[in-house]
Amino acid sequence: MKFSANLGFLWNDLPLPDAIRAAKAAGFDAVECHWPYDVAPPLVVEALAETGLKMLGLNTRRGNTAAGDNGLSAVPGREEEASAAIDEAVAYAGAIDAANIHVMAGNAVGDSARSAFIDALRYACERAAPHNINILIEPLNHYDARGYFLKTTDQALGIINDVDVQNLKLMFDCYHVQLMEGDLTHRIKALLPHIGHIQFASVPDRGPPDQGEINYRHIFKTIHDLRYTVPLGAEYKPIGAIADSLDWITSLREPI
Ligand SMILES: O=C(O)C(=O)[C@H](O)CO
Numbered sequence: 001m002k003f004s005a006n007l008g009f010l011w012n013d014l015p016l017p018d019a020i021r022a023a024k025a026a027g028f029d030a031v032e033c034h035w036p037y038d039v040a041p042p043l044v045v046e047a048l049a050e051t052g053l054k055m056l057g058l059n060t061r062r063g064n065t066a067a068g069d070n071g072l073s074a075v076p077g078r079e080e081e082a083s084a085a086i087d088e089a090v091a092y093a094g095a096i097d098a099a100n101i102h103v104m105a106g107n108a109v110g111d112s113a114r115s116a117f118i119d120a121l122r123y124a125c126e127r128a129a130p131h132n133i134n135i136l137i138e139p140l141n142h143y144d145a146r147g148y149f150l151k152t153t154d155q156a157l158g159i160i161n162d163v164d165v166q167n168l169k170l171m172f173d174c175y176h177v178q179l180m181e182g183d184l185t186h187r188i189k190a191l192l193p194h195i196g197h198i199q200f201a202s203v204p205d206r207g208p209p210d211q212g213e214i215n216y217r218h219i220f221k222t223i224h225d226l227r228y229t230v231p232l233g234a235e236y237k238p239i240g241a242i243a244d245s246l247d248w249i250t251s252l253r254e255p256i
């Protein structure tokens, strides 16, 4: 198995270029981040070139987080800000040759939210396509992201089918899906053609994958047997020093 370090959670106390270097030193095969916008793209490009790691993804800005925003793209009335956030993400991802952009839906409900989201996703996909960037949508769980528009893989699949463009994919975060829907093995198999990226963390604590209620040895073997080869995103909160909870990289790398 190949693994991508999510630098939103791992080494997030370091400047992003140094976090990329730390991920390489720890044995990761790729990196991904949340909101890199305060860092000049050439510094990220330099660290990626030096380490040979690919940046698999970044998120659109969430809006005014102090006021409770968690994304803008499905929030009626915020269309202009949502488009600006998408433009910014496409420019940044293009500059660092990132593979994916997660377009964050935000807190909203109902048909008007769904149609705002669909319009924003069409816009994002069109903007991203010339750069060979995929747009991802990610269902989030209702404990961490109360009120978030996109909650389940079924809902995401309906939207992906309605938008119907080749570069719109599902971010399948095992942590969120387990909390909302369970049945991970069947869901990964059924959704594979639509999956653009997979993330993982333990449930319920969002810690390293060698603890908690999900048997990641089984999940990774399932993914391996499906011949899915994109590095899987380690999006978990380390316990104490990161180096003290990295044993799973060795123990889960070889699917049995
Ligand atoms: O919260 C998650 O699981 C994510 O992957 C998003 O990037 C939002 O932070």
Ligand SMILES: [Mg+2]
Binding pocket: 138, 173, 199, 235
């Ligand atoms: Mg995630």
